[in-house]
Structure formats: C-alpha cells, structure tokens
Amino acid sequence: MVKADGYGHGAPAVARAALDAGAAWLAVALVEEGEALRRAGIEAPVLLLSEPPPEAMAAMSAARLTPTLYTRGGVAAAAATATERSPMGAHIKVDTGMHRVGADATDLVALARAVTGAPSLRLDGLWTHLAVADDPAQRSFTTEQLTRFDAAHSSLVRAGLGAGLVRHAANSAGALAFPTARYDMVRCGIAIYGHPPGPAFTGTADLRPAMALKASVSLVRTLEAGERLSYGRRYAVGARGSVATVPLGYADGVPRRLSEVGGEVLIRGRRRPIAGTVTMDQILVDCGPGSDVAVGDEAVFLGRQGMEEITAEEWADRLQTISYEILCGIGQRVPRVLRDDPA
Numbered sequence: 024m025v026k027a028d029g030y031g032h033g034a035p036a037v038a039r040a041a042l043d044a045g046a047a048w049l050a051v052a053l054v055e056e057g058e059a060l061r062r063a064g065i066e067a068p069v070l071l072l073s074e075p076p077p078e079a080m081a082a083m084s085a086a087r088l089t090p091t092l093y094t095r096g097g098v099a100a101a102a103a104t105a106t107e108r109s110p111m112g113a114h115i116k117v118d119t120g121m122h123r124v125g126a127d128a129t130d131l132v133a134l135a136r137a138v139t140g141a142p143s144l145r146l147d148g149l150w151t152h153l154a155v156a157d158d159p160a161q162r163s164f165t166t167e168q169l170t171r172f173d174a175a176h177s178s179l180v181r182a183g184l185g186a187g188l189v190r191h192a193a194n195s196a197g198a199l200a201f202p203t204a205r206y207d208m209v210r211c212g213i214a215i216y217g218h219p220p221g222p223a224f225t226g227t228a229d230l231r232p233a234m235a236l237k238a239s240v241s242l243v244r245t246l247e248a249g250e251r252l253s254y255g256r257r258y259a260v261g262a263r264g265s266v267a268t269v270p271l272g273y274a275d276g277v278p279r280r281l282s283e284v285g286g287e288v289l290i291r292g293r294r295r296p297i298a299g300t301v302t303m304d305q306i307l308v309d310c311g312p313g314s315d316v317a318v319g320d321e322a323v324f325l326g327r328q329g330m331e332e333i334t335a336e337e338w339a340d341r342l343q344t345i346s347y348e349i350l351c352g353i354g355q356r357v358p359r360v361l362r363d364d365p366a
Contacts, residue, residue: 024212025060026052026072031276031353032216032234035063036361041215042067050210054079057088070114070148073124080104084111089147091116093126098137098144105143113138114148114189119171120164121154128175135184148189149176153204156196157221165197169204196220199228218335218346225336232334235326236276236353240290240318242268243310252307253299258282260298265314267295269322272304276353277324282306284341288322291315292329325349 024030029037038049038060050070051057057069070089077100083090084104092098093116105111115135118125126134138146151172155161172192179185193204195214212220217232219225246266252258260266269288273279277286282297288308289295295316298309310316325333335346342349 024210024215025049026056027351028056028355030213030216030347031350033359033361034060035065036359037215038063038065038067048208051088054083054086054088058082058086061086074116075100089114091150092138093117093124093134095134095137098134098141102141102143105141107142110143110145112145112147114150115146117149117151117172117175119151119168119175121152121168123152125151128171128178131175132178132182132184135179135182139184146184146188148191149179149185150191151175153192153194153197153201156194156200156204157223159200159223162200165201165204168192169201194220196224199224213347213350216350218350232326234335234350234353236271236324236357237326238269238271238322238324240267240308240316240320240322241270241305243316243318244268251299253282254302255300258299258307258309260309262312264312265310265316266298267308267310267316267320267322268305269308270305271322271324271357272302272306274303274354275357276349277301277306278338278342278349278352280342281338286338286341287333288324289326289328289331289333290320290322292331294331294333 025034025038028034048068048070050072052072054075060069068089071091074092074097075083075090080100081104090101090113092113116125117128117131135146138144153165153168156165176185189208190206191208191210192206193209195212197204198209198211214230217230219230243265246260248260248262250260271277279301282301286297287294295308295310298307325335335349338349339346
C-alpha cells in the first residue's frame with residue numbers, strides 16, 4: 024500500500040523499497056497517485072483500490088493501472104477506454120460487510136460476466152476488505168467476512184468464471200492475525216511502515232517505525248516567569264528560563280491540539296513540553312531554567328533521541344485518533360530525507 028503518498032513517507036521511495044524487498048504489486052487509491060508512480064519510473068503492476076470515475080478511465084488506461092470494478096457503469100467505462108488489442112486486466116471487489124464500496128454478492132456473477140464479456144477487459148482478480156481485523160473482540164465478524172468471500176469466489180467458480188483469479192483480502196491486521204486471509208496476495212499497509220495496525224498488535228511483531236520527524240531549533244530566548252506564549256497567550260512560563268522556537272507547525276502535520284494534550288518534543292535527549300498553541304509554521308518549546316539548548320539543536324517530534332522515543336501511537340493516544348492519521352498528515356512541504364540504515 025503506497026496510497027496517500029506512502030502514508031506520508033513518500034510514495035516513490037516506499038514503492039522502490041517494497042519492490043526491492045520482494046513485493047510483486049503496489050496499490051493506490053487514486054489514478055493521480057498511480058500516474059505519479061509512473062512518472063517516477065516505476066513499472067510494477069499498480070492496483071487502484073477504488074473504481075475510477077468515468078472521466079478518469081482514459082488516464083488510468085494510459086498509465087497502465089489495474090482498476091478495481093464493482094458497478095455496471097464502471098465496467099462499461101473501463102471497457103470503452105481499453106482496446107481489444109491489449110485487454111485491460113481488472114479486479115472485482117465484493118462487499119462482505121465493510122459496506123463502503125464493492126459489488127453485492129448477489130450481483131457478483133452478473134458483474135463478472137460483464138467484465139469477461141467485454142473483449143477489451145480481462146478478469147484477473149477478486150478481493151474484499153476486512154472491517155475489524157484489528158479488533159480481537161470482533162474476531163467472529165472477520166471470520167464471517169472470510170466465509171462470505173469464499174462463498175463469493177465459489178459462485179464464480181460454479182459459473183465458470185473463477186479459474187486463475189488472484190484473490191486477496193488481508194490488510195496488515197488480517198495478514199498478521201488471520202493466516203487464512205492471506206490467499207494469493209496480501210495488502211500490507213501500516214505494518215510495512217513499522218506501526219501496529221491496532222493496540223492489540225503492539226509487541227506481536229518486530230515493527231520499527233520507518234519515519235522520524237525532525238527539525239532544528241531556530242531561536243532561543245530567555246523569558247521571565249509568568250510570560251505568556253503564542254496565539255491566545257494560553258501558556259505561562261513557570262520560572263525564568265529558555266524558550267526555543269522550532270520551525271514546524273500544523274501546516275507540516277503537527278496537530279494544533281497537540282499542545283493542549285501534553286505534546287512534547289525531544290531536544291538534547293530530554294522530553295520538553297510544547298509551550299502554547301501550535302501555529303501554522305512554528306512551535307515554542309519550554310526548555311526551563313538553566314537549559315543548554317541552543318540554535319541548531321535537533322528537535323525530534325517523532326522518533327528516537329538518546330534513550331527517549333516519541334511515536335505516532337503516542338500522538339494518536341493523546342489526540343484520540345490513530346497512527347494512520349498522524350503519518351498521513353505530514354505536510355508536503357516537509358522534505359523527505361531518505362536513509363538506508365535504521366539509525
């Protein structure tokens with residue numbers, strides 16, 4: 024899964040790393056994301072996870088992307104764009120309980136016949152999406168989804184349409200917790216970026232975050248006790264000491280509410296509180312009395328420094344969200360610096 028710019032990590036770099044490590048396919052949500060991979064020189068098969076609108080079908084075909092189809096209109100639009108000389112492979116998504124997108128099981132055979140009946144299309148795959156594979160308390164529902172998926176595939180086999188289809192159902196949680204969900208292919212997402220797909224998976228696999236979010240201290244000043252900081256003047260300095268300015272803000276993916284829920288950064292190996300409202304481009308950090316923090320010091324928002332570490336899961340817990348949202352929120356203007364070593 025390299026959608027959402029590789030979950031905020033940079034899709035082309037992630038795609039190359041995944042392919043080098045043995046991935047056979049890539050997957051994105053939008054035609055534009057697939058086009059970006061092609062412009063980056065990536066030639067591997069790319070699956071679109073949602074059915075493109077009719078007006079995007081020509082661009083999809085030109086970029087040699089594999090569509091997911093689940094409506095009669097989508098099949099017709101894809102067939103009109105592709106050519107008989109070079110039939111376009113397609114996957115059908117069947118809804119087994121997520122109820123977001125996907126064909127109804129009762130319409131699956133007819134939809135598959137529409138695909139195989141179009142000379143310009145080729146039916147290559149069948150898939151579904153697991154809604155609660157990350158929740159042990161709802162394990163029975165995931166099992167039911169897999170049973171429904173097997174039944175859907177069996178209906179295609181009985182109709183003479185199921186031979187040779189690539190089947191896939193497992194997201195990260197499904198791949199880790201439900202071996203029977205792995206079928207012919209798995210769609211690993213958050214786990215390949217080093218994050219558990221849910222709290223129940225913490226410590227169950229050797230997952231190490233691929234991303235660190237860092238900046239450098241741009242200014243340090245000494246303020247007296249009682250001085251109030253940033254927009255709204257909501258934060259008061261407790262004692263005379265140093266306050267550092269760091270040039271990352273909510274436009275870069277540092278949530279504005281982080282300062283209200285105890286958000287911290289690491290500077291010189293110590294946790295230090297974000298002081299006052301996170302602004303669009305900068306934050307303030309209360310470094311306290313006698314601080315030796317200086318301009319140019321590294322400030323770690325996400326990642327490790329010395330013996331301390333701040334994770335996307337910590338931010339997510341504080342903000343009552345999930346690590347996916349934190350990672351995908353890292354702004355486009357933040358430079359992505361690639362490293363081959365895990366340090």
